[in-house]
Amino acid sequence: MSQTLEAQLVAWRRELHQYPELSNEEFATTERIQNWLRSADIRQLPFDLKTGVIAEIGQGEPLIALRADIDALPIDEVAPVEFRSKNPGVMHACGHDIHTSVILGAALLLKARESSLPGRVRLLFQPAEERFGGAKTLIGAGALEGVSAIFGAHNAPELPVGTFATRGGPFYANVDRFDIEIEGKGAHAARPQEGVDSIVIASQIVTALQTLVSRNYSPLESVVVSVTRIEGGNTWNVLPQKVVLEGTVRTHNDAIRAEIPARIEKLISSIAEGFGGRAQLNWHGGPPAVVNTERWAEFSKQVAARAGYEVRHAEVQMGGEDFAFYLHNTPGTFVSIGSASEFGLHHPGFNPDDSLIYPAAQFFSQLAEAALQEIN
Ligand SMILES: [Zn+2]
Numbered sequence: 404m405s406q407t408l409e410a411q412l413v414a415w416r417r418e419l420h421q422y423p424e425l426s427n428e429e430f431a432t433t434e435r436i437q438n439w440l441r442s443a444d445i446r447q448l449p450f451d452l453k454t455g456v457i458a459e460i461g462q463g464e465p466l467i468a469l470r471a472d473i474d475a476l477p478i479d480e481v482a483p484v485e486f487r488s489k490n491p492g493v494m495h496a497c498g499h500d501i502h503t504s505v506i507l508g509a510a511l512l513l514k515a516r517e518s519s520l521p522g523r524v525r526l527l528f529q530p531a532e533e534r535f536g537g538a539k540t541l542i543g544a545g546a547l548e549g550v551s552a553i554f555g556a557h558n559a560p561e562l563p564v565g566t567f568a569t570r571g572g573p574f575y576a577n578v579d580r581f582d583i584e585i586e587g588k589g590a591h592a593a594r595p596q597e598g599v600d601s602i603v604i605a606s607q608i609v610t611a612l613q614t615l616v617s618r619n620y621s622p623l624e625s626v627v628v629s630v631t632r633i634e635g636g637n638t639w640n641v642l643p644q645k646v647v648l649e650g651t652v653r654t655h656n657d658a659i660r661a662e663i664p665a666r667i668e669k670l671i672s673s674i675a676e677g678f679g680g681r682a683q684l685n686w687h688g689g690p691p692a693v694v695n696t697e698r699w700a701e702f703s704k705q706v707a708a709r710a711g712y713e714v715r716h717a718e719v720q721m722g723g724e725d726f727a728f729y730l731h732n733t734p735g736t737f738v739s740i741g742s743a744s745e746f747g748l749h750h751p752g753f754n755p756d757d758s759l760i761y762p763a764a765q766f767f768s769q770l771a772e773a774a775l776q777e778i779n
């Protein structure tokens with residue numbers, strides 16, 4: 404049985420991998436998950452979703468949830484695998500195909516024990532994690548109502564297979580995005596005195612933004628400000644009217660997160676005005692920090708150790724994960740499971756070791772059952 408299930412889960416993962424779909428366009432993926440759940444006689448709940456699936460196993464209370472994300476990225480795959488993406492320009496480069504197979508595996512294992520489960524396990528196959536919208540969609544649809552605890556995982560390419568890591572408290576960061584529009588005055592490159600040079604203003608702003616963290620916050624705080632795009636000008640002999648900068652801010656401290664936009668605004672507008680131009684900040688708030696419930700982080704470590712994992716204490720990450728939205732409403736924990744890929748997440752050569760799937764499925768089925776017993 405276990406040999407067959409193990410092979411089945413890897414086959415499902417490879418099929419998902421060949422047909423990746425972008426955020427909110429996971430139609431064929433949704434259909435596959437629905438069919439696989441149906442073939443295992445697992446009941447699906449009639450939530451009104453465009454993409455994604457919610458299913459449930461067991462009866463009565465309490466209710467806990469396991470979450471997998473199902474979307475892929477706009478990347479052209481170069482990984483040397485037979486099951487390479489057949490959808491040009493789209494790739495499961497974050498391993499959400501693996502997460503989906505792991506939770507499907509946990510579902511099948513729990514289904515086999517359904518009559519002895521002391522409550523219900525809800526399975527969330529969530530769309531659009533990469534755009535940080537899917538978790539909100541599911542919460543808005545009511546998927547977390549009555550849920551006492553929620554668990555999810557991300558594969559960790561930097562960890563060997565068989566390794567498990569998590570931490571109580573802050574784990575992943577608050578993720579915010581910004582763009583800055585810098586308006587100067589266009590001029591002939593040979594007559595700069597007749598214009599206001601938006602490229603010079605942009606350069607000063609990029610440099611000044613580097614001091615925002617280093618001169619305002621304790622070196623012991625984790626804050627990152629990165630400018631990731633500069634766009635302006637289209638030829639060699641014209642000073643452009645406008646430059647646009649784009650970037651991201653990562654924080655763990657909510658008070659710092661809240662004040663950073665005002666600090667950026669003050670800095671950029673005074674610099675731009677000093678040069679006779681204007682700068683405008685557009686702030687796009689992203690998902691909050693993933694803050695694991697201490698009790699459930701510790702609990703999941705104990706279950707992982709019993710399941711045979713080498714358990715580590717995870718470092719704080721500056722990356723983001725929309726699992727954070729669930730943890731704002733519901734206790735639970737997010738964990739890392741080693742996937743040993745030479746190339747990291749979002750890399751076109753990302754090639755995780757899918758032998759992690761079956762042990763991870765066993766871990767999640769054991770975690771779900773133990774959590775139900777713990778709550779009871
Ligand atoms: Zn990702």
Ligand SMILES: [Zn+2]
Nearest residue numbers: 497499532557
């Ligand atoms: Zn991911």
